[in-house]
Amino acid sequence: MGKIAVIGAGSWGSALALVLADNNHDVRLWTHRQEQAEEINNAHTNEKYLKGITLPKAITAFHDLKEAVQDVSHIILVVPTKAMREVCQELKQVIDHPVTITHASKGIEPSTYKRVSEVIAEELPEELYSAIVVLSGPSHAEEVSLRQPTTVTVSSGNLEQAELVQDLFINEKFRVYTSPDLVGVELGGALKNIIALGAGISDGLGYGDNAKAALITRGLAEITRLGTSMGANPLTFAGLSGVGDLIVTCTSHHSRNWRAGNLLGKGNDLDEVLDKMGMVVEGVRTTKAAYQFSKEQSVEMPITNGLYRILFEGAKPKDVVDQLMTRGRRHEMEELSNLLGERS
Ligand SMILES: NC(=O)C1=CN([C@@H]2O[C@H](COP(=O)(O)OP(=O)(O)OC[C@H]3O[C@@H](n4cnc5c(N)ncnc54)[C@H](OP(=O)(O)O)[C@@H]3O)[C@@H](O)[C@H]2O)C=CC1
Numbered sequence: 001m002g003k004i005a006v007i008g009a010g011s012w013g014s015a016l017a018l019v020l021a022d023n024n025h026d027v028r029l030w031t032h033r034q035e036q037a038e039e040i041n042n043a044h045t046n047e048k049y050l051k052g053i054t055l056p057k058a059i060t061a062f063h064d065l066k067e068a069v070q071d072v073s074h075i076i077l078v079v080p081t082k083a084m085r086e087v088c089q090e091l092k093q094v095i096d097h098p099v100t101i102t103h104a105s106k107g108i109e110p111s112t113y114k115r116v117s118e119v120i121a122e123e124l125p126e127e128l129y130s131a132i133v134v135l136s137g138p139s140h141a142e143e144v145s146l147r148q149p150t151t152v153t154v155s156s157g158n159l160e161q162a163e164l165v166q167d168l169f170i171n172e173k174f175r176v177y178t179s180p181d182l183v184g185v186e187l188g189g190a191l192k193n194i195i196a197l198g199a200g201i202s203d204g205l206g207y208g209d210n211a212k213a214a215l216i217t218r219g220l221a222e223i224t225r226l227g228t229s230m231g232a233n234p235l236t237f238a239g240l241s242g243v244g245d246l247i248v249t250c251t252s253h254h255s256r257n258w259r260a261g262n263l264l265g266k267g268n269d270l271d272e273v274l275d276k277m278g279m280v281v282e283g284v285r286t287t288k289a290a291y292q293f294s295k296e297q298s299v300e301m302p303i304t305n306g307l308y309r310i311l312f313e314g315a316k317p318k319d320v321v322d323q324l325m326t327r328g329r330r331h332e333m334e335e336l337s338n339l340l341g342e343r344s
């Protein structure tokens with residue numbers, strides 16, 4: 001089987017490397033920390049990010065990026081979205097042949113509102129890649145690394161390349177679907193993190209399952225509203241990378257976004273929470289991006305708006321929930337009924 005480089009040795013990069021190794025690929029896992037490369041190569045563990053898991057011996061860790069990508073046919077980018085530009089700038093210096101680029105990171109860049117595939121396309125010259133593919137869906141690294149049943153979606157402007165990536169990853173525990181909607185698949189994965197922060201806050205405040213169900217359902221409505229305004233097919237949000245990922249992130253204690261929200265709901269401030277987490281909480285940055293975009297484009301996003309006030313303006317979570325519950329009366333399917341009204 002071919003050589004594949006996985007760039008980023010956090011929880012998700014390590015779990016995806018494990019799936020590829022299970023599928024008999026020669027996997028090169030790049031980390032920017034020398035001591036982590038040594039741990040992976042000598043002890044076959046990555047204790048900080050995948051506690052208690054023994055990594056397959058087919059995974060070799062590299063600290064040198066040039067060595068990691070030498071002769072590979074595929075590169076899987078799995079660094080936090082904040083680091084994506086910097087890592088692509090380094091990659092540009094060391095790739096010497098065209099490869100297929102897949103990314104599995106979930107976020108939107110504040111100010112530019114770029115999706116991850118757009119950031120990659122901006123930083124890497126076109127001649128260095130044959131396609132950019134996204135892999136997304138309800139998939140906590142902790143469960144994937146235990147080989148528990150998991151489903152994800154891959155998408156690309158080039159569907160043939162997405163199918164190639166589907167072939168690389170699919171096995172009896174890790175089922176991979178394809179979708180033609182790159183924009184929707186990326187946005188579903190990014191925007192669910194905002195709502196997961198909200199679900200964690202709700203639990204932290206001591207609210208129950210009714211509140212959680214409300215957040216998931218009304219959260220999906222606002223994800224769909226923003227997503228379609230950014231060019232996604234609304235149907236994609238009914239799939240794995242939409243509602244599937246939204247459910248898993250809002251309900252699982254594995255979720256860093258849920259856990260961060262939970263600490264906020266219990267009264268910790270954002271800096272304390274991010275300190276305690278020690279892992280990436282993508283929803284914070286994506287809340288800023290979605291809030292800014294929704295203001296500029298007049299897209300109604302009351303939950304995102306409330307989250308923004310909690311994260312960046314010091315609003316008290318309970319006050320924000322009270323304000324959400326006492327907004328003006330609405331029709332549940334307002335956009336739909338307007339649309340149907342226009343048509344009748
Ligand atoms: N964890 C999961 O279950 C899933 C995560 N994702 C997505 O995958 C992406 C990565 O998340 P995840 O692996 O969980 O994150 P983690 O917090 O577990 O790990 C992040 C990794 O990236 C490294 N890193 C941070 N900054 C840089 C940089 N500038 N250059 C190189 N490496 C860097 C960190 O190194 P260091 O140790 O030095 O900080 C660490 O190894 C996110 O976008 C997330 O949303 C998607 C699906 C599932």
Ligand SMILES: O=C(CO)COP(=O)(O)O
Nearest residue numbers: 137138139140255256257
């Ligand atoms: O995206 C994920 C699961 O699909 C992981 O979510 P967290 O980043 O909140 O842990």
